[in-house]
Amino acid sequence: MKYPLILCIPLALANCSTEPEKEPVTQSMESASAMQGGEEIYMLYCAQCHGATGDGNGVLKHDRPARSFIDGGYSFGNTVHAIAKTTAFGIPGTPMPPFVDMLSAEQMESVATYIRNFAPTLAEAREDEKEMVVTDSPLVARGMLPAINPTLKLHPRGIVIGNPDRFSYEYRVDDVRLLSVRQGRFVLRADWGERGGAPLELLGGVVVLVDNGDPDGLFTTKDGEALHAKLKSTNTMHDYGEISYNLVAQDGRVVAQVMETCRTTTGTRTLIEQVFDIQANESILIHPPSNTDVSNAPLVPVGNHSFIITHAIYGGDSK
Numbered sequence: 001m002k003y004p005l006i007l008c009i010p011l012a013l014a015n016c017s018t019e020p021e022k023e024p025v026t027q028s029m030e031s032a033s034a035m036q037g038g039e040e041i042y043m044l045y046c047a048q049c050h051g052a053t054g055d056g057n058g059v060l061k062h063d064r065p066a067r068s069f070i071d072g073g074y075s076f077g078n079t080v081h082a083i084a085k086t087t088a089f090g091i092p093g094t095p096m097p098p099f100v101d102m103l104s105a106e107q108m109e110s111v112a113t114y115i116r117n118f119a120p121t122l123a124e125a126r127e128d129e130k131e132m133v134v135t136d137s138p139l140v141a142r143g144m145l146p147a148i149n150p151t152l153k154l155h156p157r158g159i160v161i162g163n164p165d166r167f168s169y170e171y172r173v174d175d176v177r178l179l180s181v182r183q184g185r186f187v188l189r190a191d192w193g194e195r196g197g198a199p200l201e202l203l204g205g206v207v208v209l210v211d212n213g214d215p216d217g218l219f220t221t222k223d224g225e226a227l228h229a230k231l232k233s234t235n236t237m238h239d240y241g242e243i244s245y246n247l248v249a250q251d252g253r254v255v256a257q258v259m260e261t262c263r264t265t266t267g268t269r270t271l272i273e274q275v276f277d278i279q280a281n282e283s284i285l286i287h288p289p290s291n292t293d294v295s296n297a298p299l300v301p302v303g304n305h306s307f308i309i310t311h312a313i314y315g316g317d318s319k
């Protein structure tokens with residue numbers, strides 16, 4: 001026998017086997033206790049909307065129904081990790097609240113284990129090497145961007161920045177500009193490990209299409225000369241991914257340096273804030289996309305300035 005008998009005493013309640021080779025005792029113990037804690041948390045925090053049986057029929061009813069966990073049709077990933085993440089951040093624009101300030105990481109993992117069990121036959125989503133899954137810090141995928149819809153063009157050089165709140169930002173980088181904002185899973189790479197080839201497959205649903213997916217450049221000189229946004233770098237060190245570029249005039253002079261970050265706002269209505277930190281060597285003009293708001297006047301004077309373009313999202317809203 002592999003284990004001394006004494007180990008079985010504390011395990012006696014949880015059907016301790018004398019043949020540990022046949023039954024992975026310690027493992028099922030762990031998930032059993034996680035399940036117990038998970039049930040308590042579920043009944044306290046989740047059942048009023050998702051229903052005591054997980055069928056989505058809780059006592060609180062919303063315009064937008066809570067998800068049934070029985071059929072296992074998760075839109076944001078069905079691994080314990082993915083469910084815990086949805087629990088932490090909520091689903092902005094829907095009644096699903098974030099629990100990150102209320103529950104510990106362990107509690108969120110227990111409740112995720114518990115609700116996953118409502119659909120017992122669920123297969124673990126394949127987080128194989130092809131799918132890039134954003135966990136605790138932002139990720140950047142580089143590659144060819146497929147056309148967002150059939151009327152738009154493919155962008156051979158693109159970058160997608162995925163943030164832990166499950167929003168991702170699609171940029172063309174031949175002349176840096178934001179094309180769309182998506183919500184949900186991040187990116188599938190069909191040609192993982194190889195260079196070039198198949199476009200990235202963006203898995204999130206589009207919630208913002210900037211100027212119908214084909215925006216003009218945002219910046220000109222104050223005389224109206226278009227400035228080329230030349231990619232410098234991306235940075236994933238902070239909570240939200242950052243993209244930096246130079247604004248270059250036709251004669252090659254660098255007119256300004258820009259660091260851009262996109263983030264969601266919290267509140268009753270989720271908005272996307274596109275935040276620019278600009279170091280301007282000459283004054284420049286900003287031409288915001290349609291259907292957006294800008295935080296200050298479009299003329300950016302020489303010096304360091306920040307401003308914000310706000311995008312309304314659609315698709316995530318309750319009406």
Ligand code: HEC
Binds near residue numbers: 045047048091097
């Ligand atoms: C105030 C109501 C409410 C409460 C409380 C609530 N939820 Fe939700 N939840 C919702 C709604 C509504 C949705 C569906 C949102 C949508 O339309 O996509 C949802 C969706 C989800 C999803 C997304 C499933 C998917 O599609 O990937 C998960 C996971 C989830 N809830 C877990 C929880 C957990 C865990 C708790 C408790 C800790 C909880 N919810 C508490 C309303 C609620």
